[in-house]
Amino acid sequence: EKGGYEHFMLKEIFEQPKSILDTMRGRLLVEEGIIKMAGIWDHQERLTNASRIIIIACGTSWHAGLIGEYLIEEFARIPVEVEYASEFRYRNPILSEKDVVIAISQSGETADTMAALKLAKERGAFIYGICNVVDSSIARITDAGSYTHAGPEIGVASTKAFTAQLTILSLIALKLGKHNGHLSNQEFMKLITELDQLPNKVQEVLDSTNEHVKEIAKNYIDATNFLYLGRGYNYPSALEGALKLKEISYIHAEGYPAAEMKHGPIALIDENMPIVIIAPKRGHYDKIVSNVQEIKARKGQVIAVVNDGDEQVASMADHVIEIPDTSECFSPIIAAVPLQLLSYYIAVYRGANVDQPRNLAKSVTVE
Numbered sequence: 001e002k003g004g005y006e007h008f009m010l011k012e013i014f015e016q017p018k019s020i021l022d023t024m025r026g027r028l029l030v031e032e033g034i035i036k037m038a039g040i041w042d043h044q045e046r047l048t049n050a051s052r053i054i055i056i057a058c059g060t061s062w063h064a065g066l067i068g069e070y071l072i073e074e075f076a077r078i079p080v081e082v083e084y085a086s087e088f089r090y091r092n093p094i095l096s097e098k099d100v101v102i103a104i105s106q107s108g109e110t111a112d113t114m115a116a117l118k119l120a121k122e123r124g125a126f127i128y129g130i131c132n133v134v135d136s137s138i139a140r141i142t143d144a145g146s147y148t149h150a151g152p153e154i155g156v157a158s159t160k161a162f163t164a165q166l167t168i169l170s171l172i173a174l175k176l177g178k179h180n181g182h183l184s185n186q187e188f189m190k191l192i193t194e195l196d197q198l199p200n201k202v203q204e205v206l207d208s209t210n211e212h213v214k215e216i217a218k219n220y221i222d223a224t225n226f227l228y229l230g231r232g233y234n235y236p237s238a239l240e241g242a243l244k245l246k247e248i249s250y251i252h253a254e255g256y257p258a259a260e261m262k263h264g265p266i267a268l269i270d271e272n273m274p275i276v277i278i279a280p281k282r283g284h285y286d287k288i289v290s291n292v293q294e295i296k297a298r299k300g301q302v303i304a305v306v307n308d309g310d311e312q313v314a315s316m317a318d319h320v321i322e323i324p325d326t327s328e329c330f331s332p333i334i335a336a337v338p339l340q341l342l343s344y345y346i347a348v349y350r351g352a353n354v355d356q357p358r359n360l361a362k363s364v365t366v367e
Ligand code: M6R
Pocket: 058, 059, 060, 061, 062, 104, 105, 106, 107, 108, 109, 110, 113, 156, 157, 158, 159, 247, 360, 362, 363, 364
């Protein structure tokens, strides 16, 4: 059932070209130049006229939500807030009927997310679900929704569900932007063409980085701390990379927006601190270059995720992982892959139980 892979997690990482394709299938119609999503179509006015969108989720799904904020604000120009479900529900949130609440949940059973949705519904907000498990509790109570068709995710560490969530959020943002006129037809066509290429690019990055990342991982088996840094769309990628490492390898890791480094975490940097930098060409690249210089001046060890052929960041890094180029807004989908592999191999070398990490459950149905 693990399809020849040693762990479900590795199998699920490798399934991503297919799970992303399955999530887009029947929805992304590049030749017709349309995105077809029943959940959105049936409530298009309610969604495009939303005074704001509040995304609620936990864990990895919350990280997907943060990227959703960048996507929806950039393309549909609707204000978005992203909240931990647990914090949202306990602070008497201000909600109106003009608000749309989107819950993101792989399992569709997360207790805090479910309770937050009930509260939002009681207060009149329109509630939308992005779930992976069909007919789950969250899928049933929402007014509308879109399933991520990632297939069953068994590994406790979420991988293919995350990239499928990003795929759905991309589709939603582009569809709303097209509908409300913030996205020109030309720009829309360019972006959907790019989106359509993602399954191939994810396959490419799996093929080109798997063995290499496995080698890099050997150097960090005894690390006690890690920092992950990124900017813009890849700031949440940094958070997600750190969470993956913490969960399965039990190495302490923190994700930060790279510019925040000098507001505190820089004090931690010395020759024993590995720092994963997510630095694709599109998106604040020059700023990242100076962050890397600051780290190297303090002897931190840099593992850089850069685009194919990168020279500037690559020349300063201790280890370089090359990923294919894409639009900035889709780069988290590609960057996620080597970060998943890095945490996977570090955890395997440390002898950890990758599929069922200690103290964790696949779906958190208690508060
Ligand atoms: O099923 P959900 O997406 O609602 O789960 C949310 C979190 O519990 C989940 O993403 C958790 O953080 C994962 N173990 C992350 O890998």
